[in-house]
Each structure stands twice: as structure tokens, then as C-alpha cells.
Amino acid sequence: MTSELRMIDLFAGCGGMTVGFAGEGFRPVLAVEWDQAAAATYAANFGEDHVIAGDIAAVPDEMIPAADIVIGGPPCQGFSNLGLKDLNDPRNQLWREFMRFVMKSNPKVFVIENVDRFAKSPEFQMLLAETESGALREYEIQHAVLNAADYGVAQRRKRTIIIGSRVGSITLPAPTHAKNPAPGSGLRPWRTVRDVISGLPTEPSTTELPSRTSSYFGQSMPGTFSGMDLHIKRRPTAKSLSRYSFVPPGGGRFDLPIALLPTCWVNKPTGTTDVMGRLRWDLPSVTIRTEFFKPEKGQYLHPQWVSGEWDEEHSQRRGDPTLSVDRVITHYEASLIQDFPADYRWVGTKIQIARQIGNAVPSGLAQAIARQVKPHLAANHSREAEHSSELAVA
Ligand SMILES: C[S@@+](CC[C@H](N)C(=O)[O-])C[C@H]1O[C@@H](n2cnc3c(N)ncnc32)[C@H](O)[C@@H]1O
Known part of the structure; x- marks a missing residue:
């Protein structure tokens, strides 16, 4: 036995x-x-x-x-x-x-x-x-x-x-x-979120996973990736960046000035506050779901933020943008918040890996x-x- x-x-x-x-x-x-x-x-x-x-x-x-x-x-x-x-x-x-x-x-x-x-x-x-x-x-x-x-x-x-x-x-x-x-x-x-992601570069150097494939179950698949391979940013438009810049930790779409609200949100003034929300450094994160890479899906903006006044003339927020991190969390950050080991190995496209992490x-x-x-x-x-x-x- x-x-x-x-x-x-x-x-x-x-x-x-x-x-x-x-x-x-x-x-x-x-x-x-x-x-x-x-x-x-x-x-x-x-x-x-x-x-x-x-x-x-x-x-x-x-x-x-x-x-x-x-x-x-x-x-x-x-x-x-x-x-x-x-x-x-x-x-x-x-x-x-x-x-x-x-x-x-x-x-x-x-x-x-x-x-x-x-x-x-x-x-x-x-x-x-x-x-x-x-x-x-x-x-x-x-x-x-x-x-x-x-x-x-x-x-x-x-x-x-x-x-x-x-x-x-x-x-x-x-x-x-x-x-x-x-x-x-x-x-x-x-x-807290600080405990697990604060040491990572705030400005990821790439938007793509490395181009590499491996064979599993007789099929060729993207991967294997691990660690910083998954520290990838997205390519938001200038308007999206401007929107993110208004959202304080714990805040969300209700913090946007009317001028920056998409029409659908202007017409829907109530609803969940998590939409386009920002994480807080000193609390555990909200639930990481399969589409954490879309800011409109929850409270997934990086927690680092410094307030600044709205500059009417230039239609943007004043302040030092380098002090705020106006992006969603990366796949790597999401995997760490989901408690995966830092060297966990991942296979799949960006969307497939996000689904695996969120599930x-x-x-x-x-x-x-x-x-x-x-x-x-x-x-x-x-x-x-x-x-x-x-x-x-x-
Ligand atoms: C909530 S996820 C599991 C997460 C997993 N326990 C973990 O901790 O990583 C549920 C999984 O069931 C799988 N699934 C659903 N229907 C299935 C089926 N008929 N046969 C095998 N897997 C299935 C889905 O692809 C999905 O990955």
C-alpha cells in the first residue's frame, strides 16, 4: 500500500x-x-x-x-x-x-x-x-x-x-x-494587488506573444509561453487613453466627463460601477474573468493613478501621465492575481490564454x-x- x-x-x-x-x-x-x-x-x-x-x-x-x-x-x-x-x-x-x-x-x-x-x-x-x-x-x-x-x-x-x-x-x-x-x-x-504585481514593469514592451509554437496532442499550437512573455499591453485609441486617465482606483465609467462618454453610456446612466473600473493597490482585486483584457468588462485598469484636472482647452486631463498607468492589466498580471506560479507555462492565443486564466x-x-x-x-x-x-x- x-x-x-x-x-x-x-x-x-x-x-x-x-x-x-x-x-x-x-x-x-x-x-x-x-x-x-x-x-x-x-x-x-x-x-x-x-x-x-x-x-x-x-x-x-x-x-x-x-x-x-x-x-x-x-x-x-x-x-x-x-x-x-x-x-x-x-x-x-x-x-x-x-x-x-x-x-x-x-x-x-x-x-x-x-x-x-x-x-x-x-x-x-x-x-x-x-x-x-x-x-x-x-x-x-x-x-x-x-x-x-x-x-x-x-x-x-x-x-x-x-x-x-x-x-x-x-x-x-x-x-x-x-x-x-x-x-x-x-x-x-x-x-493585495500590490503584493502580487507591484514589482512588474508598468510599461510592457510589446503587444504580442512571442511567435513560437509547440506540439501537443499531435497538433501545433502557439506557445509554450511563461513569465514576461505574457506581460503584453494592448493598443488603445487616444480617446480610450483619455477615458482611462479619469478613472481613479475603485472608480469606473461614472468618473468620465460627459464629453468622453460613448453615446450608449450617456443613454444608460445607471448600471454596474465596475465598467471601465480601476483596481486598488491595497485590496484584493475583483474577480478576474475571461475578458479581463477589455476595460469595459470590469475593474481591470492598472491600480497606479495620480489625479489631475480636466484641461478644457486641450480636452484632456492635466497632470503627469507617467505617474498614472493607463492600461488594463496584462495577461501575466492577471495570471498572478489568479494565483498561478510566476513560471507557469501557457499554450494558446492571447484570447485562449485569457479564457484559461479567467476560468x-x-x-x-x-x-x-x-x-x-x-x-x-x-x-x-x-x-x-x-x-x-x-x-x-x-
Ligand atoms: C471552469 S473551467 C475549469 C477550470 C479548472 N478547474 C481550473 O481550475 O483551471 C470548466 C472547463 O470545462 C471544460 N468543459 C466543458 N464541457 C466539457 C466537456 N464536455 N468535456 C470536457 N471538458 C469540458 C471547459 O472547456 C472549461 O475549460
């Missing part, structure tokens, strides 16, 4: 969850991901041998190995529909697949991550029904919405985490960080879950080892 902990990562993306679990010594024995570039990024970091770069539904039962843990986040179809509680509803196919893997692999524990509203979804009701009296009835489940910032990630990102266990109930990990930790609580302050579970959150689960699996391994040596003696 070995004490190695074997894991299967389903809907593995570029490997955010696996980074966290591997950090606690888990060994991936299978990963399934149908986005070829994401699967290639996963393979570039963890090896191609155990990756199936294809549709989970096409993986035959015979290819599902035994494992101690199955992790993954089956995409959620929606929150308002009735009928999804039925496992046979075609829209539940990915959940059926997750359960097929659990039943074939027979892990001691499974971990599901999903959107923060997941507990309100029909899929969650279906999962409860399966653990109460269905195919997963051997598993006890615990669930909660966790904020990655509470686990040392420099990002506010809420995910529903479900731990199913057939080796005794496993509670969700307790936070290690807090916004304002009470003295004596043992908690550390939230990590990932921050490794610090995944590692906190792995740390919580590991002692239960290790204790079970020791019990099994004792039992088999007793049998051998008898």
Missing part, C-alpha cells in the same frame, strides 16, 4: 485546481478537458501522458482509473429552469458524466467547485438527491461559498465548494486571512481544500495498510 494520493481532475481547464492539489502532494492520474489549448497548458505543466483532450462524454469507462479523489466543476446550465432535477434531462449530461467518473473511479472523496449561486440551482438539488438516496449515497456532503481572498489569494472570488466523502464528513477549510483580522485571531490580512480556480483556494482533505485520506490509507498487514499475519 502506497501513501501516494491519486487524483482525477475533470473539466480541468488549464489546471488551476491541480496546481493547488499538487502543492499538497496529490498526483494527477487523469485530467479531462476538451478545449485543446487549455488541455495543452495543463499538459505543459503536468505532463501529457494522463490528459484526455476531448469531450468527457466520449471517455470510455475502461479509461477511468481508480483514484483517491475526483475534483472538478461541471458547468452549470442555469438557475431558473424546472426539470433539471431529473438526471436524465439532456441538459444534465455533464453532471451525469461527473457522477459516472465518481462511480467508476470509486474515490474516497470528491470535490466540486462551481459558481457562488450554485446552491440555488436545480443541479445542486439533483446532487443532494443523489447523495441522499441515489448513486452517491455512500458520500456525506458539506458545502459552502468560499471567498478566495480568505485563503491568501489576492482576489475576491466566491465559489461554491462541495466536499463529498465516504471516509467521514469533511468540513470546509477555515479561512486563513481576513479583511481586518481581529488581534489574536491568528488570521492574516488579505493579500481557473485560484490555486491558493484549491490548496486550502487539498490541505483540509489530505489528513482524512492519509488516515484512511493507514487504516487500510494496518488492515491488510493484519490479514497477511492471519
